[in-house]
Every structure is written in C-alpha cells, then in structure tokens.
Amino acid sequence: MADYLTPLSTDALRAEGIPDPWTFGQADRVRFYELDALGHVNNTAYLRWFETVRVGWFAAYGISFYGPEDPTFVLRAITCDYHAPMFLNESYVVTARCVSFRKTSFKKVYGVWSDGALKVEGSAVIVMTDKAGTTKMPLSDTMRAVLRDRDGAVAEG
Template sequence: MTLPFLTPLDVPTLRAQGVPAPFVFGQADRVRFHELDVLDHVNNARYLSWFETFRIAYLRAYGISDYAGERPVLVLKSVSVDYNAPLHLDDAYIVAGRTRAFRNTSWTMEYGVFAGGRLCASSEAVIVLMESDFVTRKRLPARYTRAFIDRDGARFEG
C-alpha cells in the first residue's frame, strides 16, 4: 500500500498499518538522506522535528490553530524520546500522536513512530499555552479541551 505523505490518515488506514488504539491521528512520510547520521540510520534529533511537523498538522486538524492569522503562543516545556528500532533511508513511517492529559494551562501529548507495524520510537511532551509576553501561562480555551477529550479521550489532571 502506498501512503500519502504528510497527509492525515484515517483510523482504518492507521490500524491497517499497525498503529494501535488509542491513536486516531497520524501522518506518513519517508526517511530522507539528510536525516541520517554516520551510522546510516535516522539521527535522534530528527525525531523531534518529525514530532513538531506532526504537532502543527494536529493543531490544525483539531481546530486549535490554522497558523494563518493570530497564532497561539505554545512553548514545549519538556520532551522525552525512547528509541526502539532504527529507521533507514527511504523507510516509510507513520508519526501518530494524541493528547493523553491536560491541565489548566498545558497538555501532555504522546507520540509513536511506526514502520512496518512496529513501534520504532515513542515520546511524551508537555506543551504550555502562554500569553504573548512568553512569561505568563494562559488558561486553555474550552475548544482545546473539548477537542482533546472528544477526539483523543484525554483526561484532566488537576
């Protein structure tokens, strides 16, 4: 099966490609030469770029920001990545993600990178919504939390 790259995939396609529940949003791409390190596998820093590319598509699809007009001020507070299996030149992969939990001013996303039905990397990130001064935290709008709950099954962590 040929997957469309950098296009949101529907749930049946995700499941057919080995992406498990609870992930309902993902997009495919392929490994490019500039993403490799001297060991001929994807450099660990590239995964962070992949997660960022995914996150922008996710925020657009969930109605949080279209990045065309006024954009929310989002700060990546923390991120961790576990590497399970290497990816190589031209490997097709899917980055899937969801919001697992949210608080008053932040949310926790989890990501998985899947190829050939196997989990190659997993990650968790905390994103904080800020005022335009980049100092003051801003309360998450109800439309954010509704999208997180309705689409991802996220829970509030008070």
C-alpha cells in the same frame, strides 16, 4: 501508504498496523539528510518528526496559533525513547495524541511506526502562553472539549 504528511484516517492507521487508541497520524519516509554517520536516522530527526505531526495535529483539531490574537504554545519538556533503528527510504507513520491536560498545559504522546512496529515513542508537555510567550494562559473550555472528545484526554490537577 498514503500521501506524505496528509493525516491518515483511522482505517488507514489500522491498515498500517497501528493499534487503538491512536487516531491521528501522518505518513512519510526517511530522507538522506536525516541520517547520521552510522547510516541510521539521527536522534534529532525524531524530534523534528514529532514537531511536524504536532503542527498537523493542531491544524486538524482546529487549534490556531498563527493569528495575532491566537495564543502561543511553548514546548516545556520532551522525551524520546528509541526501540529500533530506522534507515534511508524507510516508510513510517508518526502518530500523536493528547493524553491529559491541566489548567495551562497538556501532555502529548507520539509514536513512530514502520511495518506495524513501534520504532520510537515520545512525549511532550506543551504550555499555552500569551503571544509574547511570557504569561501562561488557561486552556479554553472549547480546547479542553476537543482534547477530551478527539483523543480521550483526561483532566489532571
């Protein structure tokens, strides 16, 4: 497995048993503090993993939100479907990709994979706003092109 949190190449994803169309993912392992009283990964940890891969995805795709003139991205909705439990020290890969976009928002999907098996999947709707987070802003043509070209996202509405 690759260095933790370093984006994996497409070849590395395939070697981990992760199929097309996934092209972005980061490897990590389950830590003790991510467990619940039953000894498996607590459901909140998966949402944190989605956030971690989302930030890595933004960086890898050249989408900035740290600068004073950059927009803010607000998480409007998130889902998480659990297929199998995960345990301490288990290695995994979290994948992320954008599947669609609208005027001011886009939809991402996530997968958590271990030993080639999909353990958890999820989705999120993310809205672009001004820095204050009060006014929706349209996605730029450049950003739409990145979402379309890198992830195969399609325009909706």
